[in-house]
Amino acid sequence: MKLLRLAPENTKFGFMRFRRVSYPLSAFLSIVAVVMFFTVGMNFGIDFAGGTQVELRAKSGVADLAAIRAKGDGLGLGPVEAQRLGAQSDVMLRVKVQSGGETGEQTAIAKLREAFSDAYEFRSVDAVGPRVSGELVQSGTLGVVVAILCVLAYLWFRFEWQFAVGAIIGTMHDLLLTVGFFSITQLEFNLTSIAAILTIVGYSLNETVVVLDRIREVMRKYKRLSTAEIVDMSVNAVLPRTIMTATTVFLALLALFFLGGDVIRSFSAAMIWGIFVATYSSIFICSPMLIYLGVRADAVDRSGESEAATTAKAKV
């Protein structure tokens, strides 16, 4: 049987030469992401912005968006956003956070039910008060920061500090570009988006660690080579695996994006973007960073000795 190979074998690409292109490119994209974040901003869902969101399905026929908007605006809840969801009969209504303190959302739900429950089935109702949404923002941000710090500590413990710094710069890069992605596409940013971001952080580090692991190994073996040569050699060696894994994950996410339903579509979209960015950054951002940070073979070697000692012990 002839087996399929997506990645060419025994490649000798000079990846490190691309850093003169990839660094300015990534710097530019990161700046665009930051600028977009502060000017256009994110399309925060009610998890973070607060407010009320209901999903309606017409009991018969097609949902009349214009009529829903007209009726909704007359409820005195501020502007009512209405948008069609997939099927012609399904509509998502969204009302901004109400001014009447924590009970405002409750009034909004009651009014919406009164206005629409005759002709529409309420498929879901979400109401988040201003205080809860504020806390969700806080814990979400804190979660991302703590995750990065924990992983940084682990990498520092397992590798040289230069490796950890390289990995963190790569992760920050992926984080920025994902935020930029949400800002440009205006995909709703909600609790599952935080899950997507943390998973992207995890995936990005996973990719980076595989490359760094190989760099460390090659560095011990070929002490004479320059860092650039070592990094190039390692990236080429793990390239088939990188492409293979990115493809399997991409296939799974593709199924999730097209078939997983509306609720997790923005999650899947962000993850797909994240896989690409993470794969790119592990090769073109993190690895070349080692050249600038000046990691040296003898530094790696010391930890290598102790590892060799443990393997020797295990063999006895």
Place this chain on the structure above:
Amino acid sequence: MFRLAPWKVASILALVFCAALLLVPSFLAPATVAAIQARLPSFVPVRPITLGLDLQGGAHILMEVDTPSVVKTQVETLRDDVRAKMREGKISISGGIAMQPRGVVVRIADSAERARALPLLQSLNQPVGGALTGATGRSLDVSDTGDGAIQLQLTDVAINEKIRRAVTQSIEVLNRRLNGAGTKETNVQQQGADRILIEVPGLQDTTKVKELLGATAKLEFRLVGDPGDPPSEVEQLPQVQGGGTIPVQKQVMVAGEDLVDAQPSFDSRTGEPDVNFRFNLRGGQRFGQVTSENVGRLFAIVLDGKVISAPRILGPITGGSGQITGNFTVEQADNLAVLLRAGALPAKLTVVEERTVGPGLGQDSIEAGKRAAYVGGALVVVYMLTTYGIFGVFADIALAVHILFIFASMALLGATLTLPGIAGIVFTIGMAVDSNVLIYERIREEAHLGRTVISSLDAGFKRAFATIIDSNVTMFVAAVILYLFGSGPVRGFAISLGLGILTSVITAVTMTRMMIALWYRNRRPSVLPI
């Protein structure tokens, strides 16, 4: 080199068998599961996988204890205590007792009396907290302000303790109310310092449940004010029927705490729905005493600061029971009886978050999740097959066991499957083969270096192992953090991601190794098929 102990094979197979057994209850009807549970000892984990509210449909309501109202009640109690103490010590309060946001100020002009009042007021200062709560301290800060007044301030410890108790009491009351109203399988639990999460599977319209949960249900029997009463002892309260207000004495004759039972029934004369109640001994005696002293006067039945009805006392009511009429519908009478039986909430609760999913949407989400999982899984399986041939088959078998293990460990841990949880599983399907890919690619590399088949296999597994651990630890850390900081369905994602990483490492390393060893022993290949 590539040894394979029979006991290892046996234990792996046993593990797979156990995992399959753990999942059996998830495919049975709930009644069958209950029957099996009844016959087996309780430590045997016969549990179906629980579906989250986003999949089975239901309501999630987050309520918060209203801290300002807790503090206000406490300040009022403090004011009453101070007044009682001053009366007890026969000290005249010249400037009255002024209420502050977190305490009271007593003005006593005479310095000798003030000196006498200080130790009396100090006696109100009680130790609070205990070994269980950690924080201990006094309930009050009592100080002489220096300008003819004594200030009593509630301490933070006292207020936090009060809120903590309000939350635990509220949980009990809410549980009683929900059970009393016949709501099934509800889950009421504390969240954070001052919040209570209520989950009701299957519920769609939350309006009624919120009415049931939100009512403070503070019931009081008081006398209706007479023109002769001093104005400071009477307040105007709104009337439920007919609108308007009615003057009611501030002093409470009997309070809801003294009720032992309340049942909905029908008035024997008019046939209207009413609520029959019974007092405990203390309440019965007090009610008997007050009614016999006040025959001919009106008394008010006050619920949450509103007068439900104000009947005339026709004669002493000494039986310790009575009924409340108020033009109720049957449902209102039912609800009121439930609320009275369950007792009053110690504080006002406000809904700060509410999420409801109808059964239709939940079912659609399950279908969509299943479809994505099947298609995603099939794509990965086929891709692995076409890339690695027979080794791809091994990886795919390991993948199947990985999925089996995820669900089995969810059943074992009693974890909840949510829609993001399904997404997490689909994602780990893509991620799980990564360990296999790392191993296989390494084996290929070693073979290209000119090693024999067996030594390439051996070196491939050995060298890839460190990488597999390092790369998966980072992912696992992300999952743990997500679990700790996430909420609701997102936690479901964190659970399936975390479990998926663990099981994928186990299956990829042990299962694949076993299969390849068996394959090698039978075939003795001279060339690697990848």
